[in-house]
Amino acid sequence: MKYIDELKNISENPRAAFEGAIASGKKVVGVMPYFCPEELVYAAGMLPFGLWGAAIQANDSKRYFPAFICSILHTTLEMGIKGQLDDLSAIMIPICCDSLKGMGANWEYGVGNKVPVINVAYAQNRKIEAGVGFTASQFRKIRKQLEEIAGNEITDDALAKAVTVYNENRDAILCFSKAAATHPKEISAQTRSAVLKAGYFMDRAKHTEMLREITEELSALPASDEGYLKIVTTGILADMLGFLELIDKNNMVIADDQIAQESVGARTQTPVTEDPILGMAQRLSDIEGCSVLYDLGKFRGKQLVSLAQEAGAAGILFVLTKFCDPEEYDYVPVKRMTDAAGIPMLQVEIDQQMKNFAQAESALQAFAEMLRER
Numbered sequence: 086m087k088y089i090d091e092l093k094n095i096s097e098n099p100r101a102a103f104e105g106a107i108a109s110g111k112k113v114v115g116v117m118p119y120f121c122p123e124e125l126v127y128a129a130g131m132l133p134f135g136l137w138g139a140a141i142q143a144n145d146s147k148r149y150f151p152a153f154i155c156s157i158l159h160t161t162l163e164m165g166i167k168g169q170l171d172d173l174s175a176i177m178i179p180i181c182c183d184s185l186k187g188m189g190a191n192w193e194y195g196v197g198n199k200v201p202v203i204n205v206a207y208a209q210n211r212k213i214e215a216g217v218g219f220t221a222s223q224f225r226k227i228r229k230q231l232e233e234i235a236g237n238e239i240t241d242d243a244l245a246k247a248v249t250v251y252n253e254n255r256d257a258i259l260c261f262s263k264a265a266a267t268h269p270k271e272i273s274a275q276t277r278s279a280v281l282k283a284g285y286f287m288d289r290a291k292h293t294e295m296l297r298e299i300t301e302e303l304s305a306l307p308a309s310d311e312g313y314l315k316i317v318t319t320g321i322l323a324d325m326l327g328f329l330e331l332i333d334k335n336n337m338v339i340a341d342d343q344i345a346q347e348s349v350g351a352r353t354q355t356p357v358t359e360d361p362i363l364g365m366a367q368r369l370s371d372i373e374g375c376s377v378l379y380d381l382g383k384f385r386g387k388q389l390v391s392l393a394q395e396a397g398a399a400g401i402l403f404v405l406t407k408f409c410d411p412e413e414y415d416y417v418p419v420k421r422m423t424d425a426a427g428i429p430m431l432q433v434e435i436d437q438q439m440k441n442f443a444q445a446e447s448a449l450q451a452f453a454e455m456l457r458e459r
């Protein structure tokens with residue numbers, strides 16, 4: 086299928102995409118999760134480059150973070166300390182979980198100021214008017230910092246265009262995910278993940294074009310999901326090959342996801358407003374289904390139940406990123422809600438540095454058998 090191999094290559098080797106952009110003379114800005122105002126980077130003519138950690142061993146980062154901090158932060162800092170991200174023009178670091186709060190300072194100590202940090206603060210009370218105003222004020226500050234780095238102004242016009250590019254990409258992600266859900270023979274869990282993840286390392290307009298093409302091709306094919314067990318995934322990320330292999334091996338298909346790295350951000354468009362910054366701040370107050378954003382009443386659980394019911398899923402996989410406090414806190418209320426709705430949920434703890442998935446393998450196999458027998 087057209088573009089699949091290309092997207093897999095990008096996803097498996099983001100370094101090549103990074104070096105390619107630098108070689109072409111483009112400035113690249115690192116973007117850490119979650120929900121940074123990437124549109125500002127795009128509108129400045131630079132490439133936003135996702136930094137979601139890597140499947141590497143963390144050693145030097147342990148001088149700055151204790152061992153019980155998630156692998157996203159450890160491995161991203163490790164890459165920085167090793168000089169692998171020296172060509173970044175800046176790194177955007179949000180401060181939306183306790184561990185991320187220490188990332189900026191650790192970056193400055195461990196990496197130095199060759200890659201300046203842009204701190205991204207959001208209002209905790211993100212849904213009230215004052216919260217939206219605060220987030221907008223932070224985005225305006227970041228706009229100025231990015232203008233200095235890019236060496237050019239970020240006009241409202243360029244920003245409005247960037248907002249459109251990102252909104253179209255979000256729509257394309259959801260359409261692809263829906264088409265993939267009925268075509269597991271053509272799009273395995275591993276392929277689905279790679280296709281979605283590649284977007285973090287490339288021009289979003291190009292990613293959209295590729296997603297649309299793949300979705301169109303899939304839509305022209307008959308569904309291939311007969312005999313597959315539909316599941317919905319939830320968590321921060323679920324891109325470890327060993328874990329995805331288990332989903333494929335157990336004939337499961339991801340009917341939908343509530344994964345921060347995949348569809349969570351895609352579900353919420355940026356409203357088109359006269360002042361694009363206000364629209365971007367408003368989007369942040371509208372996003373649902375993520376443990377790092379203040380979620381009074383745990384709407385995440387309600388959303389998860391609806392996603393599973395709408396997708397006709399037999400069960401839910403709670404993909405818990407090891408040492409992630411926000412996810413650990415969410416697990417109990419979310420489990421209560423899925424239990425009340427009668428939807429079985431399995432928690433699987435994963436880590437980017439994991440090599441052995443034997444424990445997850447047995448748990449997933451038993452879960453699949455139990456779901457098939459229901």
Ligand code: SF4
Nearest residue numbers: 155182184406409410
């Ligand atoms: S939310 Fe969890 S996985 Fe993400 S940076 Fe914070 S601790 Fe790590």
